[in-house]
Amino acid sequence: MENGTLDSNVGRGEMKTWNILVTGSSGLIGSEAVEYFDRQGHKVVGVDNNMRRVFFGPPGDTLWNLERLKSATRQFTPVSLDIRDRDGVLALFRENRFDLVIHCAAQPSHDKAADIAFLDFEVNALGTVNLLEGARQHCRDAAFIFMSTNKVYGDAPNEKPLRETATRYDYSDPADYEGIDETCRIDRTMHSLFGASKVAADIYAQEYGRYFGMPVGIFRGGCLTGPSHSGVELHGFLSYLLKVALSGKTYTVFGYKGKQVRDNIHSFDVVRAFDEFARNPRLGEVYNLGGGRANSVSMLEAIARIEALTGRKINWTYSEQARKGDHICYISNLAKLKSHYPGWSLTHSLDLILQEMVAAEREHRQKVGG
Ligand SMILES: NC(=O)c1ccc[n+]([C@@H]2O[C@H](COP(=O)([O-])OP(=O)(O)OC[C@H]3O[C@@H](n4cnc5c(N)ncnc54)[C@H](O)[C@@H]3O)[C@@H](O)[C@H]2O)c1
Numbered sequence: 001m002e003n004g005t006l007d008s009n010v011g012r013g014e015m016k017t018w019n020i021l022v023t024g025s026s027g028l029i030g031s032e033a034v035e036y037f038d039r040q041g042h043k044v045v046g047v048d049n050n051m052r053r054v055f056f057g058p059p060g061d062t063l064w065n066l067e068r069l070k071s072a073t074r075q076f077t078p079v080s081l082d083i084r085d086r087d088g089v090l091a092l093f094r095e096n097r098f099d100l101v102i103h104c105a106a107q108p109s110h111d112k113a114a115d116i117a118f119l120d121f122e123v124n125a126l127g128t129v130n131l132l133e134g135a136r137q138h139c140r141d142a143a144f145i146f147m148s149t150n151k152v153y154g155d156a157p158n159e160k161p162l163r164e165t166a167t168r169y170d171y172s173d174p175a176d177y178e179g180i181d182e183t184c185r186i187d188r189t190m191h192s193l194f195g196a197s198k199v200a201a202d203i204y205a206q207e208y209g210r211y212f213g214m215p216v217g218i219f220r221g222g223c224l225t226g227p228s229h230s231g232v233e234l235h236g237f238l239s240y241l242l243k244v245a246l247s248g249k250t251y252t253v254f255g256y257k258g259k260q261v262r263d264n265i266h267s268f269d270v271v272r273a274f275d276e277f278a279r280n281p282r283l284g285e286v287y288n289l290g291g292g293r294a295n296s297v298s299m300l301e302a303i304a305r306i307e308a309l310t311g312r313k314i315n316w317t318y319s320e321q322a323r324k325g326d327h328i329c330y331i332s333n334l335a336k337l338k339s340h341y342p343g344w345s346l347t348h349s350l351d352l353i354l355q356e357m358v359a360a361e362r363e364h365r366q367k368v369g370g
Helices: 028-038 051-057 062-073 088-096 117-138 192-210 237-247 268-281 299-310 333-341 350-368
Strands: 019-023 043-047 078-079 100-103 145-150 163-164 169-173 214-220 223-225 250-254 261-266 285-289 296-298 317-318
Touching: 019 028, 028 043, 028 062, 028 100, 028 223, 028 268, 062 078, 062 299, 088 117, 100 117, 117 145, 117 192, 145 192, 145 268, 192 214, 192 285, 214 237, 214 268, 223 237, 237 250, 237 333, 237 350, 261 268, 261 350, 285 333, 296 299, 299 350
Parallel strands: 019 043, 019 100, 043 078, 100 145, 145 214, 214 285, 223 261, 250 317
Antiparallel strands: 163 169, 261 296
C-alpha cells in the first residue's frame, strides 16, 4: 500500500444514505454516477451547465441526457452551476454536507483545448481547485473522486517498444503485456493543452490527499464509453464512430495506419470503481482505469467489428497526419486498482458495450427521425 487507508472511514460502507455531489452530471460518466447512486437510495446533487454544447456546438448538447435523468431518478437535484464560479461552488458546499464528491465536469477534448486555452485551463484546473477547496472547507472527510485521464502521461507511453500486426500496434516486450501502469512518468512528454490542464488538476487532487490528509482518489481514464455519451468528432471515439456508421457519414482516421489501440470501459464499470473507492477511500491515491487488454481495440478492428454488428460498411478516409501527442498503443494496466479493490472487475466486454451502444443509437435515430 502506498498511502494509508483512512481509519476514520472504516465502516463508511455501512452508512445509510449518502449526500453526494456529482459534477458533469449530464455527461457520460456523471450521468451514470447519478443513476447508479440514486438507484441505491442515496441523494444526489448534480452540477452541470451544459458546457459541452459550448465546447462542441449542438451535437455536444447534453440536455437530452438531463431530461432522461430527471425521469429515471428519485432523489436527484440538478443544479445549473459553472464550476469556474468560485463563490457559487463554495456556497453549494456550505449549504450541503456532502459525504461523497464525484468530479467529472471537464473540457474533455485533447484536440479542442488548443483553440480555447484559457477556457480549458479555467474549467479543468481552476474548476477542480474550487471543488477541492470547497470540500476541504466544508466536508474534508468526504471521499473525493477526481476523474483524470491517461493523457497525463503525455506521449511517454509511445516510448514502449512496439510491434506491428496486420491490424494493430502492440507492446513487444512481454513485461508490458498488461499495459501502462501508474509509474509511467507524467512530465517531459507532449500532452496537448488538455493533458497539461488535467495534470495540474491531477497533481492538485493528489496534494489534497497527501498534504491535507483528505480521502481523494484520482482515476486516470482510458477510453470511457457508453450509450449516454453525446459523442462528437473531437471527443467520444466509439460513440462518434457508431453515429457515423449508422448515419452513413464519413469518418476520418488520423495516422498510424489506423492501427492505434485504445482500451474501452463502460461507464457503469467506471462508477463501480468509484463506489469501491468511496467505501474504503485512500489518501491521494492514483489509479489507471480502462478496459484493459480484454477490451482493447485498434481503429481498424473497431471499424470491422462495428461493420459486422450493423451489417453496414463504414465510409472512412485516412489522413497521414496523426493527432499531436496521440497514443499509438494505450492499454490501462488495472493491477493496482484490482489489488486495492478486489471486489472490482469489468462487467462489460467490448462486444457487450458495442451491442448496447448500437441499440441505443438506433433507438435515438428512430426518435429524431435520422
Ligand atoms: N470519455 C473519455 O473517453 C474520457 C477518457 C479519459 C478521461 N475522461 C475524463 O472523464 C471525465 C468525464 O468525461 P465524460 O466523457 O463524461 O465527459 P462529458 O463531456 O460527457 O461530461 C462532462 C460534463 O461536464 C459538463 N461541464 C463542462 N464544463 C463545465 C463547467 N464549467 N461547469 C459545469 N459543468 C461543466 C459538460 O456540460 C458535460 O456534461 C472528464 O474529466 C474527462 O476528462 C474521459
